[in-house]
Amino acid sequence: MFIFVILGLLVCTEAQGISAGTPVFVLKGEDLLLNVTKAVVLGKFDDFSWKCNKSNIVRFTFNDKGASPHYTGRIEFPENNFSVKLKNLQEADSGVYTAVVMKDSGDETEAKYSVKVQDRASLPxxxxxxxxxxxxxxxxxxxxxxxxxxxxxxxxxxxxxxxxxxxxxxxxxxxxxxxxxxxxxxxxxxxxxxxxxxxxxxxxxxxxxxxDDPEGLSVCLVKTCVFSVGLIIMVSAVITVHLMEKLNKNK
Incomplete structure (x- = not known):
């Protein structure tokens, strides 16, 4: 019983992912390629459309294509298929983009993307x-x-x-x-x-x-040690010279 419940949840999760579309995140001002990965062949009475939230972006017919006025100057056709490139995306362009073939027998979804356009993260x-x-x-x-x-x-x-x-x-x-x-x-x-x-x-x-010092010794302490050692050497040298002079006089 438990196994069937798990399998059911997995199926539901996968179905939700398909329904929502492939997630895509785009930086504001950048371009987006809406890609159709499989070959699509239109019959004489078939239409192919890219839609954003169910509104047409571009429509292909058997021998022609046309873009929505809202996307004039912002859409390119980079390849000899039904893929399109949207230019200079803004946050308002976020939405679900769907590629649909319309046939007499019914509509067929060829690709689906859930697009989120984001601005750059602000400085914290x-x-x-x-x-x-x-x-x-x-x-x-x-x-x-x-x-x-x-x-x-x-x-x-x-x-x-x-x-x-x-x-x-x-x-x-x-x-x-x-x-x-x-x-x-x-x-x-x-x-x-x-x-x-x-x-x-x-x-x-x-x-x-x-x-300040990963070894636990401060710069001030190091300077103090060096100065102290130098002072001891100088005093020892003076005492040694004084004793040598005294020994030479006594000879």
């Missing part, structure tokens, strides 16, 4: 707050925000590593995502969609001074 903002430091560790909270959403994450760092809590991927408006994470000594706030991404960063050592 990374802000740091609630910094708490001790001699061995540092804890701070960051906020990664876009125009439509934000997420928070807390980092705890010592002289070598940082651990993170929160900052998982979050969805703002549909098909856009925010994520905050650490990489190569930086905190990265990433804003993305299906066609582009952008980010804002902050260096961990600018927030946590424990991270």
């Amino acid at each position: 903002l990374l802000t740091v707050s609630s910094v708490s430091e001790s001699s061995s560790s540092c804890s701070f909270t960051v906020t990664c925000s876009s125009q439509d959403s934000h997420i928070n994450s807390t980092f705890t760092c010592d002289t070598r590593t940082c651990s993170q809590e929160g900052g998982e991927r979050s969805e703002g408006i549909p098909d856009t995502f925010l994520q905050v994470y650490q990489s190569s000594g930086s905190i990265i706030c990433n804003h993305s969609n299906h066609v582009s991404w952008t980010n804002d960063t902050n260096t961990i050592k600018d927030v946590c001074h424990q991270q």
Whole structure:
């Protein structure tokens, strides 16, 4: 019984995918090729049409073709088949695009695409707050925000590593995502969609001074050690010269 339920769900899921069409994401201003992969042969009384949300884009007949006035200057026919290229897509061009052959015996769907036109992801903002430091560790909270959403994450760092809590991927408006994470000594706030991404960063050592030197030695401490060793050598040299002069006089 359980197996039949699973098989039924799989069949339903596959059917929904076919009904919705192949998902396609396009960057605003780019072109889209609506492709027919299998050979289509029109009879004398057959029509072939590309439709967007059931409205005609272009119609092919046995010996002619014509585009909708809305697509004048925005449509090309790149090949000697029924594929078409739409130019300079805008967000309003999002929709379900279907290739249909109309015959006396009934309509046949040859291709179907669910198209979403997206603008570039906006630049996010990374802000740091609630910094708490001790001699061995540092804890701070960051906020990664876009125009439509934000997420928070807390980092705890010592002289070598940082651990993170929160900052998982979050969805703002549909098909856009925010994520905050650490990489190569930086905190990265990433804003993305299906066609582009952008980010804002902050260096961990600018927030946590424990991270200035991965070996746990500060630059100031190294300079102090070098100066001290040099001073000892100089004093030893002066004492040695003074003793040598004294021994020479006593001979």
